[in-house]
Amino acid sequence: MSKPIIVPVIMSGGAGTRLWPLSRQAAPKQMHAIFGARTLLQETIARVPTDTGFAPPMVVCAQPHIGQVQQQLADIGVQPSQIIAEPMPRNTAPCAMIAALAVAEKFGDEALVLLLAADHFIADPMAFRRAVHLGASTASNGHILTFGPQPTRPETGYGYLLAGKTVADGVFELDSFVEKPDLQTAKNWLKDGRYLWNSGMFLFPAKLMQEQINRHRPAIAKASQQAWKHASRQADNLILDAAAFAQCPAESVDNAVMENTQHGAVIPLDAGWSDVGSWLAIYELAQKDEAGNASTGEVVHLDAKNCLFHANGIRIAAVGVTDLAIVTTKNAVLVLPLDQAQKTKDIVALLDENEL
Template identity: 45%
Template sequence: MLLPVIMAGGTGSRLWPMSRELYPKQFLRLYGQQSMLQETILRLEGVDVAEPMVICNEEHRFLVAEQLRQINKLSHNIILEPVGRNTAPAIALAALNAVENGDDPLLLVLAADHIINNKAVFHKAIRIAERYAREDRLVTFGIVPDSPETGYGYIQRGEKLGKESDAPFCVARFVEKPDLATAQHYVESGSYYWNSGMFMFRARKYLEELEKFRPDILQACQSAVSAANKDSEFITIDRDLFCACPDESIDYAVMENTADAVVVGLDAEWSDVGSWSALWEVSDKDAGGNVLSGDTFLHDAHNCYVNTDEKLVAAIGVENLVIINTKDAVLVVDKSRVQDVKKVVEHLKQNNRSEYRRHREIYRPWGRCDVVVQSERFNVNRITVKPGGAFSMQMHYHRIEHWVILSGTGQVTRGDETFLLTENQSTLLPIGVPHRLENPGKIPLEILEIQSGSYLGEDDIIRIKDQYGRC
């Protein structure tokens, strides 16, 4: 049986403003009916696989847990990286965790933010790879290129390993992202694949090769896993020990050095959705070549990608534009210039703007909070608490809070008293009084929260008790 290892790190800055540091593209529903993480896992239906192991940033833990719960795949299977250290250490964490009980599964390493439309071809490639991975090969999946793409690394194939038409090849070499002329040569030669970043190998084989070529990475990961906290619903890697690990990709650390690398060709309508134009290319279009999502009106517009969160977006007499509207930002860019979106993110970071890091709507383990109004002396938030969800028992030194129930039933603890509130009822939480809000009902609880005071920062939340381990 295969153990899927889903790499769910990264920030996806090229898909700003929908993708943010605290809510990157792998957790968005950009293509299909589910988020990209959920689609990656559900795409494996029909293959004999174990429950997936997801590796993600510590800040995304509750987001990942909720998305796994929604598809019934949550089972103490989330590894939290305290800091990003690239793919070689991340995969080592999964491999070490897998062999801890004496097992040696085949790891199927997948990125959480890829599109693969032809599942039948993908499943066939997995079955081919499985045969060679069981023979102690390190298999990578090479995408059959359909254009001279300069944004991907390439894999040159060597000797064929069988007589079958779909037999894999030994890896001759990995090459960096080329210029256009070199990429054109690669495609015309027919002996190069795009490097997909997907792999399959035995867990112990990967660790053996890592020890051979990068023992420093392996030792750092072994120490961090040995000190990991596995008592909660997450596998929390030790921060100090993992911070000492070198930052290195699996390509540089292992695949370019091993003598056992094999590449399986994959022609399954794949995309890494690395830009808005890439998303336009793979999406269904109207008669004018436009891709539309949300409340839109276009007249005499062609080959545009328009995605709006709430407000109506109207466009007239335009071509080849990407128009993205979220609750707190609007992006308009020519499709040929979408790689420059990262310049916006760089500008926001340099100026300490929150829009690069988070959306106006923030997801919490208990639900979500939409920051409707934000000012120096007061904030207005629309809060949704899911059934069974609860705030931490907390207090504030600098602000008063006023809660108004919009729908559902809330159980409020305020000091020594506990009481229920329903629609149109409200309560005041004075400075210094411990308080807590819970949703004991079967439907989401919606409230309006008004915060006022001399200081409204997140660090004025003094948590006393918390069911999500945040104290």
């Protein structure tokens, strides 16, 4: 049996409000270089190069970001299979349907879609690629695989997966999705060993995902198909029809498909994964000095301890601060305790309410 074609489809439509003020609607976090010279989008694409068994990638992005995506891919010498623009955000289930339609059209119904977020971090790309190739035959045999990073701490900011019986070597039935736990529950799950983090990364045959969305969420399937059918096509770019896509319900692929399908499976992943979902996550991944401080940009600090300083446009000078994130851009400053980093999205909502 020949190896299946694996087509990476990068979801780059997120707004990334939890990394405000660096991440904005006009330039969300995946467009920024946070851990080195390459942006998160570029790192994601570099993780699945064509010389390691993958087809040229597709990128699904917000319509205003087409130019940025094109430039970022050109900067790393990548020619995409296609760039698909969403006129408005509709979460990941419509994106999965569009990805399945696009891959089936270009590569055939049996080609595998590797659906990835553009803004995640993976410390060990080789381990990730091994997991993908390990799961390819299982996916081809009629499964929708998700990748479950092995928990390394009692994390309350992630959803979890419960792995069931063995399906194949290194692949397990997907018993259930579990919502974000409280701290004690997260500690119990860490000891249990069967619970994995929900990474939001998937591997599936293009035809199977279409069938499952048609079955479980026909409204999403219909609207996505119409948006695809009436899309504007220009060279390797495709802009979904706005009127049709506006009728598409917004829902995650987890809720729409994975919680309902009989075809779910999970591969435990040990590759140093993070969703880079908060300033605390960035602090945990960053290099630190002997006092536990992580600094980026023009930063001067005195008697600071366990802080994240991220200066982008305005320098930071800090004295005697502890356990804080201080982030500056040319037009905004964020200061908050690192252990309350998840509340960044709440302050962004408050700013929006006050039209600031």
